[in-house]
Amino acid sequence: MQRLGFNEEHTMFRDAFRSFVEKEVVPHQEQWREDGIVSREVWRKAGENGFLLYWADEQYGGLGLRDFRLSQIMMEEMARVGETGFYLHLHGSLVAPYIDKFGNDEQKSRLLPGCISGEKILAIAMTEPGAGSDLRGMKTTAVDCGDHYKLNGSKTFISNGILADYVIVAAKIQVEGKEKIGLLVVERDMPGFERGRNLNKMGLKSQDTAELFFNDVTIPKANLLGDPGRGLNYMMECLAEERLIVSCINHASAQSAFDWTRDYVNERQAFGQAVAEFQNTRFKMAEMATELDICQVYIDRCVEALNDDQLSAEDAAKIKLFSSEMQGRVVDECLQLFGGYGFMDEYPISQAYCDARITRIFGGTSEIMKEIIARSLGLA
Numbered sequence: 001m002q003r004l005g006f007n008e009e010h011t012m013f014r015d016a017f018r019s020f021v022e023k024e025v026v027p028h029q030e031q032w033r034e035d036g037i038v039s040r041e042v043w044r045k046a047g048e049n050g051f052l053l054y055w056a057d058e059q060y061g062g063l064g065l066r067d068f069r070l071s072q073i074m075m076e077e078m079a080r081v082g083e084t085g086f087y088l089h090l091h092g093s094l095v096a097p098y099i100d101k102f103g104n105d106e107q108k109s110r111l112l113p114g115c116i117s118g119e120k121i122l123a124i125a126m127t128e129p130g131a132g133s134d135l136r137g138m139k140t141t142a143v144d145c146g147d148h149y150k151l152n153g154s155k156t157f158i159s160n161g162i163l164a165d166y167v168i169v170a171a172k173i174q175v176e177g178k179e180k181i182g183l184l185v186v187e188r189d190m191p192g193f194e195r196g197r198n199l200n201k202m203g204l205k206s207q208d209t210a211e212l213f214f215n216d217v218t219i220p221k222a223n224l225l226g227d228p229g230r231g232l233n234y235m236m237e238c239l240a241e242e243r244l245i246v247s248c249i250n251h252a253s254a255q256s257a258f259d260w261t262r263d264y265v266n267e268r269q270a271f272g273q274a275v276a277e278f279q280n281t282r283f284k285m286a287e288m289a290t291e292l293d294i295c296q297v298y299i300d301r302c303v304e305a306l307n308d309d310q311l312s313a314e315d316a317a318k319i320k321l322f323s324s325e326m327q328g329r330v331v332d333e334c335l336q337l338f339g340g341y342g343f344m345d346e347y348p349i350s351q352a353y354c355d356a357r358i359t360r361i362f363g364g365t366s367e368i369m370k371e372i373i374a375r376s377l378g379l380a
């Protein structure tokens with residue numbers, strides 16, 4: 001199907017990123033999965049090639065290309081090779097925008113160049129052992145001590161949690177006698193900042209997801225992002241983009257699973273014919289192709305809206321809900337069409353099935369997406 005809004009320059013960018021992935025990602029995927037983490041080297045290589053924070057202003061070392069389609073292309077190309085742990089989109093399109101949007105000039109000059117070169121890796125820490133969907137229930141606190149804050153608490157399930165050099169941490173702060181949520185940049189070597197385990201997971205095997213602990217960490221006020229009382233608003237503002245990122249990956253991963261399956265059913269023989277010749281296979285493939293194309297159109301429309309600063313929380317919730325549920329249905333059906341081979345680790349569909357399970361949970365669960373959508377419907 002013809003994609004809307006993509007031009008010749010997008011094709012050139014896709015070709016360049018695809019070559020990068022073939023050279024710098026594919027040869028290392030097995031090792032990264034075994035290690036539970038990607039190498040720092042690939043981050044530096046991505047930086048050298050201009051793929052990290054390409055949108056950032058040139059004064060900080062970026063290319064000033066404010067077009068989310070470039071992120072979308074990178075996510076699609078990573079999904080094409082089944083790479084689900086090298087989270088450059090989390091770094092560049094999800095966390096760095098907090099610094100760009102809410103940081104001051106000094107913070108941008110200090111923090112962005114390393115993120116653009118790949119020397120510094122980003123993470124965002126909202127979730128706690130006792131508070132995920134209900135962010136207001138967080139217990140981490142930052143106490144105002146004049147020229148600095150004292151940060152105490154813990155976070156869990158933090159993506160890039162082991163590699164991260166800068167972590168944007170959400171914490172409760174007292175502002176004019178009222179309890180608010182603020183965002184602080186915690187740096188790798190700050191005394192009292194410790195990392196827990198790289199968590200074992202059923203999928204996303206090459207992604208380092210970790211617990212983080214803060215014991216009396218001194219955070220200079222220079223590392224507070226924006227207004228100390230508006231952290232929750234900032235997160236709500238950025239969550240629409242986060243949900244679109246997740247949706248792009250959901251769709252691209254489901255599309256890859258579909259493409260692998262089409263090749264497989266055409267090859268695989270049963271009862272003297274290709275599996276693709278059974279009516280059940282043809283109907284299932286037709287249903288999946290239809291869902292994928294419809295979802296793609298909605299995503300491309302949301303990307304256009306984001307580029308125009310018009311993406312609403314409801315539209316982001318709708319596409320996150322639909323794309324993650326659709327991905328679950330598609331990878332399950334595709335695995336079924338692979339038969340027993342689909343259950344074997346060496347077949348990418350097996351990994352795609354495990355990777356897909358989290359997308360209905362992170363970035364806001366499907367249930368929370370339904371709540372956000374329902375709130376916009378004018379129901380009693």
Ligand SMILES: Cc1cc2nc3c(=O)[nH]c(=O)nc-3n(C[C@H](O)[C@H](O)[C@H](O)COP(=O)(O)OP(=O)(O)OC[C@H]3O[C@@H](n4cnc5c(N)ncnc54)[C@H](O)[C@@H]3O)c2cc1C
Pocket residue numbers: 123124125126127130131132133134156157158159160201204209358361362363364365366367368371
């Ligand atoms: C691999 C991975 C990576 C992650 N990366 C990050 C990260 O980088 N940074 C970060 O901050 N967090 C991250 N998370 C956390 C993720 O965003 C949370 O797990 C998610 O928001 C759900 O929170 P929870 O796990 O506490 O579940 P809970 O909030 O405890 O939810 C449990 C169940 O209750 C349901 N539920 C909760 N509230 C409602 C309600 N109001 N109505 C109906 N049902 C409800 C949920 O839908 C769910 O089914 C990550 C998680 C994982 C697993």
